[in-house]
Amino acid sequence: MRSLSLKKRPDGVAVLLFDTPGRPVNVLSSGLLDEAGPLMREIREDDAVVACVLASAKPDGFIAGADLDEVLAMGAAEAESISRGAHAWLDRVEESRKPFVAAIHGAALGGGLEVALACRYRLATDDPRTVLALPEVMLGLLPAAGGTQRLPRRIGLQRALPMLLTGKRLRAAQAYRCGLVDALTSPGGLLETAAKAALALAKGTLRPPTDRRPIAEAPLALPPLRAWAIGKARAEVLRKTRGLYPAPLEILACVEKGLADGLAAGLEEEAVRFGRLAASEGAKNLVRLFDAMTALKKAPKGSPAPRPVNRLGVLGAGLMGEGIAAVSLPLAPVVLKDVSEEGLARAARSLRKGLDRRLRSAALTRLERDRRWLALKPTTKPEELAGCDLVIEAVFEDLALKRKVLAEAEAVLAPDAVFASNTSALPIGEIARGAKRPERVVGMHYFSPVPKMPLLEVVVAERSAPWAVATARAFGVAQGKTVIVVKDGPGFYTTRILGPFVNEAVVLLDEGAAIPDLDAALLDFGFPVGPVALLDEVGIDVAAHVSRDLGKAFAARGAAPSATFGKLFDAGYRGRKNGKGFYRYGPSTRPGGRKEVDRDVYAHFGGTERKPMRAADLVDRLVLLMVNEAAWCLQEGVVASPRDADAGAVMGLGFPPFRGGPFRWVDAVGAAEVVARMERLRTLCGKRFTPAPLLLEAARTGRPFHG
């Protein structure tokens, strides 16, 4: 089945229509490139055609990018070749005597934007669905159809670099303002308007400005200044990625080459470097994670229909409750209940600020802002929860309190309303003990900050009913989260595998490791936050609690919670929240700013004389325990599949995304090697390093976790 069709209109405009069969969005593939050739020739040779419009037949999208399944299967040579093929096609679009107009409605991402960039004129609909971006860098790839060349030439280096290096998305109005889009129009009659523009371009009555770059960019034409700007960008990339992500650096190299040596040289650079990236395991892992995220949006086969949530209750107006309310307001009215008026006022203020900010950036219309604000009902009265279809509790992590609020809610909820707990480690079964209807109780474990963190763990207790699980899952997906469904148990999945990881960090400090060495080692492995800094963020008290509970639950396997947690707690250390942690926190400390170690804390770890340790050893000690615990979870059915386990670890805990997750990492290193390292550490450090049976099995059979 064909993705492209050509329709010639009596007015001389030919419409090249994109319609990828069998998919809700259009994607560029080698097949499409093959189709394009003959159609381009037809456009060129037919004298009746004076201009061309590129449009999408999909109702809500232009072109969403390349066919990732295809890219995943490619080696370097193939990838290079497809990039060259795209260049050849789009060169012909750009150089065509007959002007090409891109009619953009909906998402024009990656290759889709690159196709539009090659056209003489870009018309976009002023609609919230319309978005333009080059997100390839986020998948470890680069825009391989001329994006690194045409974008900076069109909108200037300063505006192009954030799009190229971070995948920054532009809305229609923003794209128009910076010259990426030439005109805005309403969605209705887009094709006709585009045809009018195409004819006017052909006649010469429409002459769009050729250079949209801001005047301030003029100095960048000078090679030394340009080199300086690119050098700055490169330094910034290295600082942010610690050199672990090649994609942004390759993109910069393409941009630089093209600006110095011309378009053809730049495109050649693109093709070669794209080949390298597409073949890299890092990029493949990122694409696989993207696929997993997409797949996890669908409910598993045989799942009962979820109950619609027309009214949501959130218990607890703290940071988590507020965040959950924030991501839910677009979906349903939210009753936000707390015992403290101050807490409610603070949460209300913060939620309003968030809405106002989105109004200012035109992400929301004024009416949407008003509606969402008025849909929030802060209250101290439990009776107001009546009529809620789902209640999510995010109160203080105390079993008695959670049981109390569950009872309070059950008194007013309908029999088929779902009650979900946001607890990160209290067993759902325990919370549900004594409930009138335990079947309605599930866990919905969010990560902080809720609006930003993509993962949601839905926890299924023994008595949780499938309809309750389905409802929680569906609502999480509606909130935009990637949902993994896990079984109830100590720490569920993510907390359970994080526990030994952070505990081992404290054990290493007990053994004399230096905090900067420890954090740097894991940052260089690819974690976004070092384990010691993470302890401060999560809270030393919380970590102590979790470590103790998990230690008890898994004592038989040699879990060894460090006693220093208790000492730190007694000495008043809570972490960032009370300003007393492993690092110094003061009024000048920005959330992402460089931190200074609070050397006083070493007093609890045997003094300020620290032992130098090899980064590789530090990494092994922590990562092997996390991975091993993940294997236990898979074995016990806590997590359903290696795919879910990898997605959970990456999106909930920051396991290095380019490594794909714990099981991808085991497959990459080799289970036999992983087991060997663990055996060595068992001898040196203790029983906790005993490899899980699933790992031993994998080492024995040689079968990878990801088939």
Place this chain on the structure above:
Amino acid sequence: MAAKNVHGRTVVFAGGCRTPFLRAGAAFADVMAYELGAMALRGLLDRTGLDPAAVDRVVMGTVLADPRTTNLARESALAAGLPASCPAFTVTAACASSNVAVSGAVEAIASGAADVVIAGGAETLSDAPIRFGREVRKRLIRSQKAKGVLDWVKLLQGLSLKDLAPDTPAIAEFSTGQTMGQSAERLAKRLSLTREAQDRWALRSHRKAAAATRAGLYVEQVVPARVPPSFGPIDADDGIRGDTTLAKLGAIPPAFDRAFGTVTAGNSSFLTDGAAACLLASAEAAERLGLAPRARVAATALVAMEPLEELLLGPVAAVAKALDRAGVPAGEVGVWEVHEAFAAPVLAFLKLLADRSYCRERLGRKDAVGRIDPKRVNAWGGSLALGHPFGATGARLLTTCVDRMEREGAEIGVVTTCAAGALGHAMVLAR
């Protein structure tokens, strides 16, 4: 005696809500009137549990219309989550705006044009539609055609410093040039209403409002508001001075006649921000939707008087007319909710309703309408203490009337308001 139902179908009141009424320039100072309206609408929907899709139309009253929201009712309805398919329009009749919105809703439901209507009103006195003067406006409008520098220079010709003074919304009656306060003075003098009587009524209003607030009587109707910067819940009216005294009121100088006047800021209502909304439905629709029919609207009346001498006397004629229509003698009315624009018109109302010659000569009746027991009037305080957001007061009076009828076990209630333009409005409710 059961009040007659003078409309086509039976129309019932099924709930009423309002925002707290706050002094202008206080906590609602930065809130637009449509937002206040939206808060009242949202609160009403939440408290009655009514599905927004069941509302056939929304009508709101407002006086100082913000030109950005020419149809305040529509903007309030949309923001409150009513579907885009629910039509909404805005009415204006000075202080009787929401009263007229309500009676309009009653007429629509009674005639079968609608089944469920929300009627109310909203007002902010913290912001006023202040305009450039006419000469400046003329030039600004002409400037849209201006092409070159010379055109612009021509526009500035003939403009004097005086022309730069802004136009503020009129507080005076357009036809007579009298401000409301001056009309109140005129009335007080004509009917010999003493300073002390007016101050006593003001004192009464504040005391009763404070007591009612303390007793939690307003909790049902007031929807807590959360606004920047504190976002703490505001759930009480802030203008009530429960601890005021006759002495304190007596010390306030007359506002509209320095030398000989009796009307002061103390015995006048004050500038207030607020909104209120009432749910009205046909009896059949109320049953179908599971709404509690708390009272029946037996009759309404709208009158207009002579603007110079009778600006604030509309209620006498309106009440007479409404009671006639309902077939209820004044003595049987258990609950009276009378708008207190100033103390003077309320005292005038009570006096003239019982005045045989006035009722005979001016209203063409055989006898006085009736002597009202003041104890039944504004038992939870009135506009003098709670404030008067012009467009919202009528809906507040109606809600309070029904709340009181339920608490006091009264079968008949009357709501009445005077208004600029010399309008008068009255409604008879029955349980």
